[in-house]
Amino acid sequence: MLVRIKNAYKGFGHQDLFEDLNFEIKQNEKIALIGANGVGKTTLFRVILGEESLDKGEVIIQKNATMGFLSQIHVDETHKTLESYISEVYQDVFKLQAELERVEKQLKTDHSEQILSKYDRLQTEFLRRGGYNLDTEVNTLLTKFGFEVSDLKKDIHEFSGGQMTRLAFVRLLLSKPDILFLDEPTNHLDISTIEWLEGYLKSYEGTLIMISHDRLFLERICNVLIEIDHKEATRFSGTYSQYIEYKEKMIKQHNVRYQIQQKEIKRLETLIEKFRYKKNMASFAKSKEKYLDRMDKLEEKKSSNHEFKAAFSPRLQGGREVLITDNLTVGYDAPLVSLTHTFEKGRRYAILGDNGTGKSTLLKTISNRLKPLKGEMLLGHQIEMGYFDQQLLDFNQSDTVLEALWDEFPNLDHTEVRSVLGRFLFSGEDVFKSVSVLSGGERVRLSLAKLMLSRDNLLILDEPTNHLDIPGKEALEKALKDYTGTMIFVSHDRYFIEKIATDILIIKDHQIIHTQKTLEHVLEQEKVEDDIEKKSRKELYQEFRKNQNRVQKVEGLLIDLQEQLELHRELRYEPEYYHEPIKMDKLNDEIDRIHVEIGQLERELESLYIYLENAEEKGD
DSSP states (O other): OOEEEEEEEEEETTEEEEEEEEEEEOTTOEEEEEOOTTSSHHHHHHHHTTSSOOSEEEEEEOTTOOEEEGGGOOOOSOOOBHHHHHHGGGHHHHHHHHHHHHHHHHHTTOOOHHHHHHHHHHHHHHHHTTGGGHHHHHHHHHHHTTOOGGGGGSBGGGSOHHHHHHHHHHHHHHHOOSEEEEESTTTTOOHHHHHHHHHHHHTOSSEEEEEOOOHHHHHHHOSEEEEEETTEEEEEESOHHHHHHHHHHHHHHHHHHHHHHHHHHHHHHHHHHHHTTOGGGHHHHHHHHHHHHHSOOOOOOOSOTTOOOOOOOOSSOOOSEEEEEEEEEEESSSEEEEEEEEEETTOEEEEEOOTTSSHHHHHHHHTTSSOOSEEEEEEOTTOOEEEEOTTOOOSOTTSBHHHHHHTTOTTSOHHHHHHHHHHTTOOGGGGGSBGGGOOHHHHHHHHHHHHHHHTOSEEEEESTTTTOOHHHHHHHHHHHHTOOSEEEEEOSOHHHHHHHOSEEEEEETTEEEEEOSOHHHHHHHTOOOOHHHHSOHHHHHHHHHHHHHHHHHHHHHHHHHHHHHHHHHHHTTSHHHHTOHHHHHHHHHHHHHHHHHHHHHHHHHHHHHHHHHHHHHTTO
8 A cells, every 4th residue: 555545535615636545556557536527636736746735634645655746847957967856856766876886896795695686786776767768668659749859968057848748757667766747648638648647657666656637647647546525535446448348337326326316215205295284193293304314315416427418510512522722721830731632511520740840720721710831721601610719718807607608609698508518517506606716617608608609510620629628528529429410620639549530631741641440559550660760770770789788697597586486486495484474475475576586687688678679670
């Protein structure tokens, strides 16, 4: 057990986030912390990390357990290179390396059991911290997050705010804490980086606990789910999809119990009313009334408490050819991408590409918010276009929610506007909230309400699922699947793309490739090129030789460890061990330690073999 939460209560003002919350975080678990927006997931992270305190209850953390959270890493004003910034997390590894080298020199003249034992301990820890692959791991993480190895020599203040966020993420992963906390780790990452990050986190040797609304990401990584709902925590071992099935089953069973209880309540109420005023039965009625008052009454549960109800339908049918582009070149100072394509009625086009390739710029150009650098664009017959802006800037900040919608559609009466807002979860006093204080999710819902009322037959959507929780994403998917118009959209949510897209436009080398294959098929074909492809021939050769040398060293270490293992196993049959339980326990512990080290080295060797095989196939 690494972390235990006991009887936790936390509130803000008059709102109770959670109460009497109990759960544990165990070693090597990959945990998804799920629940609707506003239930306190991020607050719980901050409580465990010591950044906030509980109002009641306690947090018990295993002694010496290290924890890492992205928001904990900040860049100070000191000027330093990226290499220095990253190497700060490796100070303990450098100390281990220096000590290991010192003990290696001692071993040339001192073969005592004490020195051998110390060397084994140091080597095991150095191996665990990835000491033999530091450069390779740093280079891999940097390139996967969109940087060049040459960037290591740059001053950190040369990078933008967005780049520093990604570099902070790199440094966090390299620090390898015992417990890694991630809050929406896929935000602002392109699909190729998300795919790679999945593999990295699946093999992460520590404990991982994350908050994410990316369902496919959760499905592929997490083996434990903890849902906060109705101020309580439910723990489930299994995948995300298995939990959804389990939850639906539990809701059905609960509602059966609820219906049975409701019948019993009505029966008791009938008895009480029947005998309340009869002299010889009044005490009976009174006892039933007390029993009813003491009854722990159930509430009916619903599967989608937080889903809004949208229905997108075009006002006009429009022509078969919805939008025609001819060498439409978009960008700002320089061209980003050119497009020649005919968009057809009823199709749903997802635009894919790495960050910075021009996806959002293309949508802005198509929606006439940005002038093209060259080329032509023609809307089809009776085509009306609606646009969803991922920046959510199409609002007067001083308006209330009610005004923001009513000003756009003054022909609706008060009841109709309130009805639409209610469908998008704005009820009661919520409609009088100022737009300026709305959360990201609330702004998305308000934007979607406006889009629904516009009844356009061409929807241009730029990251429509950003800021939505999982029930919100599912509600949007349901609405858009029934939409009969045409859609052109950008999204990094792979599950959303799989559900919605009929066509995929892939931005590559400033051009667009069109396919009607599934996203899964596209990603298999369009995997980000291996690091080997991105490096110079000299770097490739140097890394290839380095890994060849490491293979020889690991193979030698494995032979030594196997010999040590056999010797230790034979000691079990020596009288001085099997007659001495304490000695035998220590021997067994040492055998277990050797087993663990052999396993780690075998996994490293497997990775090295794969690397060398791939490199040789590519002619290196």
